[in-house]
Amino acid sequence: MSRLILLNKPYGVICQFSPDGMHATLADHVDVPGVYPAGRLDTDSEGLLLLTDDGVLQHRITDPQHKLVKRYRVQVEREPDEAALERMRGGLQLKDGPTRPCSVERIAEPADLWPRDPPVRHRLSVPTCWLEIGISEGRNRQVRRMTAAIGHPTLRLIRVAIGPWQLGSLQPGQWRDAEAGLLAGRRAHEGPFRASAGG
DSSP: OOOEEEEEEOTTEESOSSOOSSSEEGGGTOOOTTOEESSOOOTTOEEEEEEESOHHHHHHHHOGGGOOOEEEEEEEESOOOHHHHHHHHHOOEETTEEOOOOEEEEEOOOTTOOOOSSOOOOOTTSOEEEEEEEESOOOTTHHHHHHHHTTOOEEEEEEEEETTEEOTTOOTTOEEEEOGGGGTTSOTTSOOOOOOBOO
């Protein structure tokens, strides 16, 4: 039976099990043989990372043609106006081509936010704003490049959902088993719903 693990990847952890001599790795948090990441999350990003021992499932999760929506809570410098958010929603021209349309909404600072180590550097003269962003593709550092393109650099980025799987109450470094079969019979672009814990 396929195994699927939901991990809250902490800031500063690289998405690999083998050491690179500079960063903490997945092996510092997940002691499960035979699993590997289904997709990536930047070293300086936090939140949901899926690990599986099933190559077919890994491909289904990561292949852009399945359009699994990935949702992020993103803290940016200053407060973007509605025109800037509309530019993001309609698609932006990046160096590697146009982005797909996406969802972007302003949100309050998440109440369940854990402290980051090291903390985000704040400048008293520069306000910040939180956004929830949903994209159906996964280019390298895409969300950061999108917010930079509208003039609002990302300060903190937390992934909270990948398709039907949600971060829920997992704290940094915590993981749990999830249902690998949630995609069966579902259209991949349907909105996320909460996965029940498998263990």
